[in-house]
Amino acid sequence: MALGWKLVIDSHDAIALAGFWAAALEYTPEDQNALIEHLVGAGQLPPAAVVEHEGRRYFRGMAAIRHPDDPFDAFTGIGQGRRLLFQEVPEEKTVKNRLHIDVHRGSGSLDDLVARLEGLGATRVNEVDQGPAGRWWVLRDPQGNEFCCS
Incomplete structure (x- = not known):
């Protein structure tokens, strides 16, 4: 059986880069508001681990986009098909991408x-x-x- 995958891209501003790629590829930004609200409400996620941008809540340092035609989990908002995850890292990009x-x-x-x-x-x-x-x-x-x- 083939394995599922996502492409993870390092960034300095995950939300901004996810926005660029969502527009570039005509993908859908993942909406994880319900999951975040549940985790914060249950005391499983500290409020400091969440940021808000343009009326949407994100896990601090991460944002993802998915192909609009692919399945996704309605509660978590996580795509189950073609998906890009952007994560913030502290170091600068120094060389050409290998991928x-x-x-x-x-x-x-x-x-x-x-x-x-x-x-x-x-x-x-x-x-x-x-x-x-x-x-x-x-x-x-x-x-x-x-x-x-x-």
């Missing part, structure tokens, strides 16, 4: 996709053109993580 996300444009043009992502806060690094083998852009998200668009 990265490739964003595929669907039916639109590559130039339109790159422009939309730049509007969300991405920056262009370089264009790769391998002729008939393909053309794509390497970009950085707002916290410096490299990703590709094709």
Whole structure:
């Protein structure tokens, strides 16, 4: 049986980076308000372990997004399919990512996709053109993580 997985991405501001990637991929931010309320109310989670952002409560230092068509647990809000979890870490990013996300444009043009992502806060690094083998852009998200668009 195949194993479930999620991709965990280190960040300095998990909520902000989750917001960027939710908009970039058209994913849904996970809503864990009911779980957090239950845990705080039962005394199992101290209020200091929770932050509020734009009317939603988050576990301090973490935020996740999920594919809108994939199943999720209604109580916990946790996705049970394609999912990205952003966690805050104290150290700075110092080298190129060893793992990265490739964003595929669907039916639109590559130039339109790159422009939309730049509007969300991405920056262009370089264009790769391998002729008939393909053309794509390497970009950085707002916290410096490299990703590709094709």
